[in-house]
Amino acid sequence: MVTVYEHPLSPYAQKVKIALREKAVPFDLALPGGLGAGGGAGDFVRANPRAEVPVLIDDDVEIFDSTIILEYIEDRWPTPSLLPATPAARARVRMIEEVMDTHFEAINWGLGEIGWFQRAKGELAETLLANAARQTQGFYRWLEGKLGDAAWFNGDAFGWGDLSVVPYVAASIVMGNKPTDGSPLSAWFTRVMERPSVSQTVGEARAFDRGSSNVAEAVAQGLFKREYRDHRLEWMIKSGGLEVVLKGLEANNIRFTETFA
Numbered sequence: 001m002v003t004v005y006e007h008p009l010s011p012y013a014q015k016v017k018i019a020l021r022e023k024a025v026p027f028d029l030a031l032p033g034g035l036g037a038g039g040g041a042g043d044f045v046r047a048n049p050r051a052e053v054p055v056l057i058d059d060d061v062e063i064f065d066s067t068i069i070l071e072y073i074e075d076r077w078p079t080p081s082l083l084p085a086t087p088a089a090r091a092r093v094r095m096i097e098e099v100m101d102t103h104f105e106a107i108n109w110g111l112g113e114i115g116w117f118q119r120a121k122g123e124l125a126e127t128l129l130a131n132a133a134r135q136t137q138g139f140y141r142w143l144e145g146k147l148g149d150a151a152w153f154n155g156d157a158f159g160w161g162d163l164s165v166v167p168y169v170a171a172s173i174v175m176g177n178k179p180t181d182g183s184p185l186s187a188w189f190t191r192v193m194e195r196p197s198v199s200q201t202v203g204e205a206r207a208f209d210r211g212s213s214n215v216a217e218a219v220a221q222g223l224f225k226r227e228y229r230d231h232r233l234e235w236m237i238k239s240g241g242l243e244v245v246l247k248g249l250e251a252n253n254i255r256f257t258e259t260f261a
Contacts, residue, residue, distance in 0.1 A: 011167030012066035021197035093161035106235035
């Protein structure tokens, strides 16, 4: 049996769940304990010393990193294929995935820091929100260029390119940054949400109860530490949030990747 360690709001985990559901692979879901505070343990951390979701366990096989997991899924269950047929087309969708997983992910993550974790208020929050909205629309234009006249980012059929985009666009819409009504990207999103694998996965994220615990207070007390790494750290600094980073370091309520041991 396949087990996926995940969090419903993780776009990286959402990619993996969509892929498995497209291939009709049954799997169990597990939410790691202590994830938000960087205190994960047990099978989860043994499988991924970075203590990040997703992790896929397939009997004695343990894999972390969403892209590597997608590659394993494609090799392990090749039908139906989620990758385009040609090397050039495959490289194209992998580049889309890379941009989504790094630069685009950082914007939505930063919006979570402001809205849910309340790390910025007043003028600073307004600056960060405005920069995030502007940057999101820039990526939407980039995505529409990649979509072109095709129905899918993958080309003729839904696949890797589409499942790599949908978690980020779905999250952006929830955060108030939606594609322009009537645009090709808006039409694509309507189309992609009709797929059961996507609607179920996005539905799980939207159903997650963000208000049942006071995470902002937990952050203030140092009980909940958000991971600042690579593009996330870059986004916060370049978008005007250096103060957020410095305060987080001083309060010890942000974290970086743990040392492997």
